[in-house]
Amino acid sequence: MLKAELDIWRAKWADADAIRARQQRRLADLVAFARRRSGFYRRHHAGLPDTPASLGVLPTVTKPQLMEQFDDVVTDPAITRSGVDAFLADRANIGRRYLGRYPVWTTSGTTGEPGVFVQDDFSLMLVHTVPDRWTTPALFHVATMRQLIANNRRFAEIAVAGGHFAGASGVELFRRESRSGGGRIRFFSATRPIDDLVADLNDYRPAAVIGYSTVLRELARAQQEGRLAISPAMIVPTAEPITAAGKAQLREAFRCVVREMYSATEAIPLATECRDGNLHANTDWFLLEPVDDAGHPVPPGLPSATVLLTHLGNRLQPLIRYDLGDSIAMHPQPCSCGSAFPVIEVQGRQGDVLHFRFGTGRPTAVFPLALTGVVEAVPDVTRCQIVRTGPSALEVRFDTKTGSDRAAAWDRIARSLGGFLESQGLGDVRVELGTAPLQRHPRSGKFRHVWTADG
Numbered sequence: 001m002l003k004a005e006l007d008i009w010r011a012k013w014a015d016a017d018a019i020r021a022r023q024q025r026r027l028a029d030l031v032a033f034a035r036r037r038s039g040f041y042r043r044h045h046a047g048l049p050d051t052p053a054s055l056g057v058l059p060t061v062t063k064p065q066l067m068e069q070f071d072d073v074v075t076d077p078a079i080t081r082s083g084v085d086a087f088l089a090d091r092a093n094i095g096r097r098y099l100g101r102y103p104v105w106t107t108s109g110t111t112g113e114p115g116v117f118v119q120d121d122f123s124l125m126l127v128h129t130v131p132d133r134w135t136t137p138a139l140f141h142v143a144t145m146r147q148l149i150a151n152n153r154r155f156a157e158i159a160v161a162g163g164h165f166a167g168a169s170g171v172e173l174f175r176r177e178s179r180s181g182g183g184r185i186r187f188f189s190a191t192r193p194i195d196d197l198v199a200d201l202n203d204y205r206p207a208a209v210i211g212y213s214t215v216l217r218e219l220a221r222a223q224q225e226g227r228l229a230i231s232p233a234m235i236v237p238t239a240e241p242i243t244a245a246g247k248a249q250l251r252e253a254f255r256c257v258v259r260e261m262y263s264a265t266e267a268i269p270l271a272t273e274c275r276d277g278n279l280h281a282n283t284d285w286f287l288l289e290p291v292d293d294a295g296h297p298v299p300p301g302l303p304s305a306t307v308l309l310t311h312l313g314n315r316l317q318p319l320i321r322y323d324l325g326d327s328i329a330m331h332p333q334p335c336s337c338g339s340a341f342p343v344i345e346v347q348g349r350q351g352d353v354l355h356f357r358f359g360t361g362r363p364t365a366v367f368p369l370a371l372t373g374v375v376e377a378v379p380d381v382t383r384c385q386i387v388r389t390g391p392s393a394l395e396v397r398f399d400t401k402t403g404s405d406r407a408a409a410w411d412r413i414a415r416s417l418g419g420f421l422e423s424q425g426l427g428d429v430r431v432e433l434g435t436a437p438l439q440r441h442p443r444s445g446k447f448r449h450v451w452t453a454d455g
Contacts, residue, residue: 001122005129011284012133016340022284026312027055034318037075040066041318055287060295060308060321063115074118074317076102084116088164095172102316103173105166107265117266120316127170127268130282131261134272138257139233147233147256151207154184158197158211159239161189166265190215198228208234210261213242214383214449220253221382225402232256238263240449241346243373247277249382262346264324267311271344280341281330285313288344289321290330300332303347354388354450356426364426372449374420378412380404385438388452394421395453397434 011019028051034041044059052058066073070081078099087098088106098104098118107115139148159167168187175182186204188197190212198219201209209216209232216237222228235250238261250258262271262279270286271279281288290304291297298304307328311319327347335343354366375384375398384398396417400409414431421429439448 001125004122005125008126008129008284009133012339012341014284014340019284019340023287023312026285027287027310030310030312030315030318031058031320033315034075034320037315038318039072040069041073041320055289055310055321056297058321060323061319062323063325066317066319066322067115070116075315079118079316081116084118088116091162094164094169095176097173103169104164105169105265106164115265118317120314123311123314123316126285126313130285131269131272134274134280135234135236135257135259138259138275144233144257147231148207151205151231151233152184154186154204154206154208155181156186156188156201156204156206156209156211158188158190158209158215161187166263166268194218194222195227198222201230202228205230206232208232208236210236210238213237213240213246213260216250217242217246217383220249221401223253230254234259236261238269243376244277245373245376262344264309264326266319266322266324267309267314270309271346274335274337274339276335276337278335278337278343279345280335280339281344283341286311288328288330290328298330300330303327303329303345354394354452356392356429364424366421366424366426371417371420374416375413378409378416380409381413383438384413385434385448386450387434388450389432392428393430393432395432395434397436397438399438 007022011022014022031041031045031052032050035045036042044061048057070084071079079102084098084104087093088104101120103119103124105117105119107117139145157167157171159165161168163169168189171185171187174185178185186206188200188211192200197215201219209219209230216235219228223230232254234257235254236259237247237250242260247258247260258273260273260279261269263269267286269282270288271281273279287310289297289308289310290302291306291308293305304327307324307326308321309319309324310321329345329347331343331345333343334340354371356364356366371386371394372384375381375386375396380400382399382401384396387395387397389395394417396413398409398413400406410433414433417431418427421427421431
């Protein structure tokens with residue numbers, strides 16, 4: 001495993017050909033292994049070449065498929081769905097290993113059917129090592145090091161509690177098993193009242209904070225208002241898309257390094273932000289294919305309908321062309337930071353894409369990050385939610401800074417959002433002011449940005 005860890009760091013500045021060689025070698029090994037050890041993939045790939053000419057010739061897989069045939073997918077016959085379900089039913093097992101060997105993480109089901117994903121030690125190594133190659137160099141500055149030392153290198157993770165979710169379970173596992181760092185990491189539930197969370201963080205004084213992007217923005221607001229008083233060296237927004245304005249707010253509020261990380265329960269971390277503010281897909285271990293509704297590749301720079309994930313480091317529960325459900329855009333231009341890893345933009349979850357049908361009758365897709373970006377660019381707006389309440393109606397709910405003119409902000413929102421929709425050929429969509437309070441998803445604790453009222 002040490003060899004793989006060293007290669008992760010060497011690969012950061014590898015050229016495109018060297019990264020591609022790693023991909024091809026690991027993909028060939030993964031496919032061969034999956035066909036030998038997984039009955040599901042042996043049948044799913046029946047009749048295909050032993051060495052596929054390209055990833056695109058392999059069939060896709062979905063979460064329902066993998067969950068329905070769980071016992072046949074996994075490559076260790078000791079792992080069974082009935083055994084995993086019994087393990088997950090006991091909350092005392094959070095942070096423990098199934099069969100004494102394997103961590104198990106579950107998805108919240110906010111974008112569909114909940115999933116169950118089993119990890120091994122190699123997968124865990126990727127979780128901890130891959131993001132470090134991007135974030136660690138950012139900490140090698142005098143002021144940043146002072147903040148780390150002043151806060152005793154304490155780490156705070158803010159995510160959903162109450163289940164075997166990756167955040168809560170991963171933190172608890174680390175606390176149990178790490179001899180040196182377990183006492184310097186603490187989990188905070190994203191579903192707690194914000195005032196309680198603020199009080200706990202004031203008491204803990206973390207040196208680094210990772211958490212849901214929308215929760216971090218609420219904390220930034222509390223910091224700017226003087227209710228929160230922490231001085232972290234680094235903030236890592238994750239789990240939800242965040243706009244450039246959102247990251248700017250975090251930097252302004254906390255006066256620290258901000259590095260976005262794009263992850264899913266199935267694979268951590270898919271992409272990490274570089275020093276120049278771009279998200280780089282970690283394609284030496286995670287292959288991402290942006291595709292349209294028909295499964296065809298989407299041209300660079302355009303948002304996808306979904307993205308197919310191939311996890312090159314998980315042989316226990318292989319994910320080969322797995323429909324992740326996110327929308328991303330893969331940019332063709334190289335990053336100014338010098339890295340050859342591709343730059344991506346996370347547009348949002350598949351289920352949050354809004355579709356309108358006007359004019360020619362062809363559906364027009366509007367992505368959530370585009371909508372929220374328009375609203376959050378209005379001065380004094382701190383957060384918003386946009387709900388499709390009818391075939392041609394959007395309701396906007398928003399918060400503003402304390403003491404700001406809410407009526408003036410709404411006038412700006414209505415004009416800006418109306419202009420954006422008109423530019424998309426959707427000038428007939430009504431933009432209405434919402435009166436309901438902003439809401440979180442009751443199960444995941446995530447702050448919902450954009451959704452359809454009857455969806």
